[in-house]
Amino acid sequence: MAPLLEIRDLHASVGDTPILKGINLTINAGEIHAIMGPNGSGKSTMSYVLAGRDGYEVTGGDILMNGVSMLEMESDERALAGMFLAFQYPVELPGVGGMSFLRAAVNARRIEAGEDEIDQLEFVKLVRAKAKHLSINDDMLKRAVNVGFSGGEKKRYEILQMALLKPVFSVLDETDSGLDVDALKIVSDGVNFLRDPARSMLVITHYQRLLNHIVPDYVHILAGGKIRRTGGKELALEVEESGYVGIDDAA
Amino acid sequence: MSASTMQPNLDHLAGLTGVRAGALTRWQETGWPHSRVEQWRFTRLTSVEKMDLRPASAAAAVGTAAISAELPENAVVLSFSNGVLDVAGIAALSDGVTASFLSENDTALAALAASVPASHPISDLSLAVMTSGLHLEIAGKVDMPIILAFTGDDNGVSSHPVVSIKLADGASAVLAEWHQSAVGLSAPLMAIEVGNKARLDYAKVQHDSAQSAHLAATGLTLGEGSVFEGFQISVGGQLARLETHITLLGENADCTLSAIYLGRASQHHDITTNMNHAKGHCLSNQIIRGVLDDSARGVFQGKVHVAPDAQKTDGQQMSRALLLSRKAEADAKPELEIYADDVLCAHGATVGELDETQLFYLTSRGIDRDTARGMLISAFLDDAIDSISHPALADMLRPVTTAWMTASNRSETGDK
Ligand SMILES: Nc1ncnc2c1ncn2[C@@H]1O[C@H](COP(=O)(O)OP(=O)(O)O)[C@@H](O)[C@H]1O
Ligand SMILES: [Mg+2]
Numbered sequence: 070m071a072p073l074l075e076i077r078d079l080h081a082s083v084g085d086t087p088i089l090k091g092i093n094l095t096i097n098a099g100e101i102h103a104i105m106g107p108n109g110s111g112k113s114t115m116s117y118v119l120a121g122r123d124g125y126e127v128t129g130g131d132i133l134m135n136g137v138s139m140l141e142m143e144s145d146e147r148a149l150a151g152m153f154l155a156f157q158y159p160v161e162l163p164g165v166g167g168m169s170f171l172r173a174a175v176n177a178r179r180i181e182a183g184e185d186e187i188d189q190l191e192f193v194k195l196v197r198a199k200a201k202h203l204s205i206n207d208d209m210l211k212r213a214v215n216v217g218f219s220g221g222e223k224k225r226y227e228i229l230q231m232a233l234l235k236p237v238f239s240v241l242d243e244t245d246s247g248l249d250v251d252a253l254k255i256v257s258d259g260v261n262f263l264r265d266p267a268r269s270m271l272v273i274t275h276y277q278r279l280l281n282h283i284v285p286d287y288v289h290i291l292a293g294g295k296i297r298r299t300g301g302k303e304l305a306l307e308v309e310e311s312g313y314v315g316i317d318d319a320a
Numbered sequence: 321m322s323a324s325t326m327q328p329n330l331d332h333l334a335g336l337t338g339v340r341a342g343a344l345t346r347w348q349e350t351g352w353p354h355s356r357v358e359q360w361r362f363t364r365l366t367s368v369e370k371m372d373l374r375p376a377s378a379a380a381a382v383g384t385a386a387i388s389a390e391l392p393e394n395a396v397v398l399s400f401s402n403g404v405l406d407v408a409g410i411a412a413l414s415d416g417v418t419a420s421f422l423s424e425n426d427t428a429l430a431a432l433a434a435s436v437p438a439s440h441p442i443s444d445l446s447l448a449v450m451t452s453g454l455h456l457e458i459a460g461k462v463d464m465p466i467i468l469a470f471t472g473d474d475n476g477v478s479s480h481p482v483v484s485i486k487l488a489d490g491a492s493a494v495l496a497e498w499h500q501s502a503v504g505l506s507a508p509l510m511a512i513e514v515g516n517k518a519r520l521d522y523a524k525v526q527h528d529s530a531q532s533a534h535l536a537a538t539g540l541t542l543g544e545g546s547v548f549e550g551f552q553i554s555v556g557g558q559l560a561r562l563e564t565h566i567t568l569l570g571e572n573a574d575c576t577l578s579a580i581y582l583g584r585a586s587q588h589h590d591i592t593t594n595m596n597h598a599k600g601h602c603l604s605n606q607i608i609r610g611v612l613d614d615s616a617r618g619v620f621q622g623k624v625h626v627a628p629d630a631q632k633t634d635g636q637q638m639s640r641a642l643l644l645s646r647k648a649e650a651d652a653k654p655e656l657e658i659y660a661d662d663v664l665c666a667h668g669a670t671v672g673e674l675d676e677t678q679l680f681y682l683t684s685r686g687i688d689r690d691t692a693r694g695m696l697i698s699a700f701l702d703d704a705i706d707s708i709s710h711p712a713l714a715d716m717l718r719p720v721t722t723a724w725m726t727a728s729n730r731s732e733t734g735d736k
Pocket of ligand 2: 157
């Protein structure tokens with residue numbers, strides 16, 4: 070059986086600048102992989118390339134989900150195929166009501182699966198139930214998407230979307246940054262709740278502390294657009310202590 | 321240009337007297353404005369001048385065509401077909417409304433001539449031709465929305481309906497103009513007088529056919545302590561200009577005039593307003609939103625004039641245009657002319673595109689690109705639509721923008 074996600078010698082550029090310079094990564098169903106690395110090493114770029122953002126051009130290699138290449142798929146098609154990106158900087162959508170946004174996303178997935186659109190009342194109940202676990206109140210749900218949310222609220226709202234869309238493969242880009250200890254616990258519990266033998270995640274983080282809550286199967290160190298080291302969860306502790314000094318050259 | 325070759329052909333108007341004769345003389349002297357005239361710099365009328373038009377006459381009027389509006393249940397509809405009023409509708413007006421014909425009401429005609437934009441091509445031409453002239457006087461509180469429906473099927477005619485509406489002191493009314501006509505040129509002339517402490521909720525929808533020209537002139541006066549809440553949508557026509565001149569005649573008047581224009585193909589929409597604060601302590605607010613696709617063009621010209629003794633004036637104006645294609649173009653010309661020193665006035669104009677980051681956020685959730693664009697365009701327009709507080713008018717206007725967006729998605733043709 071093909072791995073759930075396979076990245077083969079991936080090269081990508083933003084504008085004329087090459088950022089990813091040959092990434093290889095295999096993620097099997099049920100696994101959680103963590104990516105750590107210094108600022109500017111290409112972590113967010115990799116998350117955008119996976120999600121299919123315009124302007125992030127793949128110049129070589131391939132991305133396969135369940136053995137199928139995703140390179141020709143638009144971002145919405147990738148999402149419908151089970152891909153999800155929790156943004157490092159969630160985007161504010163003034164004037165776009167939160168509930169209608171969530172419903173449009175859920176319905177897109179249901180229509181793709183050949184199901185009917187979700188019943189309005191049933192949907193409100195579903196969202197409220199999931200929101201409660203993430204300490205998201207009704208007032209936040211009523212607002213425009215991400216507008217007037219604090220940094221921590223935005224991150225929890227990303228996990229709410231993840232919980233509603235039940236993706237097969239999720240990329241969490243620095244979902245822990247800017248969270249206090251309580252919020253970190255709420256977010257991690259939310260993510261762990263979605264852990265499942267059929268789903269995989271790629272957790273991008275700067276800090277080892279997140280990995281105490283979301284315990285990864287593998288840790289990779291990304292530097293200069295390449296994966297320089299791979300190890301178990303103890304590798305996270307090691308880089309936290311000694312930093313990324315020398316990792317670039319180690320490759 | 322001599323009178324006989326000027327469009328439309330007005331040879332039949334030789335015997336006019338009074339204010340209409342004066343208007344005819346001015347029209348024959350000046351004719352269509354040259355593009356060097358500052359107020360018409362962005363909107364050229366060459367295509368209208370070239371049309372071979374004759375003014376609609378009573379004989380040309382055909383039966384009442386249907387309009388696609390979602391009308392309020394208790395509305396009374398007064399229909400103009402090819403510019404000619406179907407007088408049968410007048411019987412349905414409620415007690416507070418008195419109707420008469422401008423051709424038989426010299427006082428109302430003189431008042432109208434005084435309040436519409438002066439020496440303006442449409443004021444002069446439509447006043448002279450006046451395919452139908454209706455005068456409504458409103459007293460007391462009239463709940464029944466009055467809908468003026470303009471239809472037409474003869475692209476060889478120009479239609480010149482002239483309507484004057486007078487709200488007595490303390491009166492209130494709900495009024496809508498719905499234009500869905502296929503005549504060559506629609507040139508409605510409106511004069512609205514809102515009395516002291518009166519209130520008018522008003523909407524106009526310009527939904528003419530794709531080949532038509534629509535040149536509207538509206539004059540409004542607001543009395544002391546009165547409220548006017550107006551909204552215009554320009555979505556139809558090949559060339560459209562909705563020009564509104566407002567004078568705040570008494571203190572503490574509260575005036576909202578918002579507008580949306582939606583253009584595609586090679587449409588040209590022009591929203592021109594002239595907000596004249598003659599007295600102090602008045603409020604005026606204008607929210608303008610435009611969305612332009614293909615090679616459509618949008619123009620907003622908004623002048624706010626504050627007279628020397630109009631202290632404590634609050635005049636706000638904000639225009640934003642959204643371009644959906646590289647060939648679309650928007651021009652904004654806000655003008656503040658302030659002669660009082662204790663005022664709060666602000667204006668702004670922006671032109672932008674849909675935000676790629678916002679689009680990506682939506683599509684990354686599985687929402688297709690067309691739907692995502694529609695969500696962002698709706699969000700952009702809702703700012704303006706939310707300023708309509710009358711529920712029946714809001715219900716009439718919302719479907720117009722929704723229908724436009726649905727059609728926009730259908731005509732979507734890849735990269736522009
Ligand atoms: N839109 C962009 N245009 C040009 N360069 C970019 C853009 N986005 C990121 N980069 C560059 O790509 C590199 C990687 O950035 P990023 O992926 O955001 O790193 P990380 O998430 O690991 O901090 C950086 O050098 C950054 O300056
Ligand atoms: Mg980053």
